[in-house]
Amino acid sequence: MLEIAGITLGVRDGVIALIALVAIYMVFVIVRLRRAQAKPAIRAISPEAPVLSKPLAAEPEPLPEPEVEPEPEAEPLSDWQRAATDATVPPEERLYRGLENEVFQLRDEVDSLRGELAALRQDMLSELGHMRSAQTVSPIYSDAMQMAVSGYDPAMIAERCGIARAEAELVVALAKSQNA
Numbered sequence: 001m002l003e004i005a006g007i008t009l010g011v012r013d014g015v016i017a018l019i020a021l022v023a024i025y026m027v028f029v030i031v032r033l034r035r036a037q038a039k040p041a042i043r044a045i046s047p048e049a050p051v052l053s054k055p056l057a058a059e060p061e062p063l064p065e066p067e068v069e070p071e072p073e074a075e076p077l078s079d080w081q082r083a084a085t086d087a088t089v090p091p092e093e094r095l096y097r098g099l100e101n102e103v104f105q106l107r108d109e110v111d112s113l114r115g116e117l118a119a120l121r122q123d124m125l126s127e128l129g130h131m132r133s134a135q136t137v138s139p140i141y142s143d144a145m146q147m148a149v150s151g152y153d154p155a156m157i158a159e160r161c162g163i164a165r166a167e168a169e170l171v172v173a174l175a176k177s178q179n180a
Contacts, residue, residue: 011117011121014117015114018110018113022106022110025106026099026102026103029099029102030099033095037091129178129179130149141161141163141167141171143160143161144157144161144163144167144168144171145171145174145175147160147161148168148171148172148174148175148176149175149179153172154168154169154171154172155168157171157172
């Protein structure tokens with residue numbers, strides 16, 4: 001559970017929110033693809049184009065050819081990349097393959113987010129355990145308990161907290177029993 005501004009969110013709510021965001025993104029991409037397909041092609045010059053009344057001046061000198069660097073060898077294309085760039089494949093198939101690729105990428109991202117969420121959950125649970133152990137101890141010994149949980153030895157705890165060494169040993173034993 002995660003509480004933000006008075007709203008409590010669980011893991012299930014987070015996953016549902018991620019799925020909703022992915023769906024919205026996919027709708028956005030499809031709308032953009034439809035708009036791109038609906039735009040008219042560039043118009044050819046019409047025969048009614050204005051004609052210049054004066055002839056052009058002498059032809060300008062040709063520009064020097066730029067140096068061409070050899071192209072590095074490209075990595076071999078995967079099946080979906082070949083299908084997306086192949087002109088013989090129908091546009092619907094290219095669109096389908098492109099969307100399929102995006103779905104695979106989104107699934108990978110969701111899987112990585114799930115892993116991060118699990119790690120954060122473990123961190124939160126361990127922190128919660130430390131907080132609970134500190135709350136179950138008398139306020140007089142709370143500093144000693146925090147030091148024991150952090151791994152200090154009984155002599156150091158007794159010296160810093162102003163308690164007897166036997167009391168510090170009991171606090172360390174209590175901290176170890178709660179962490180086990």
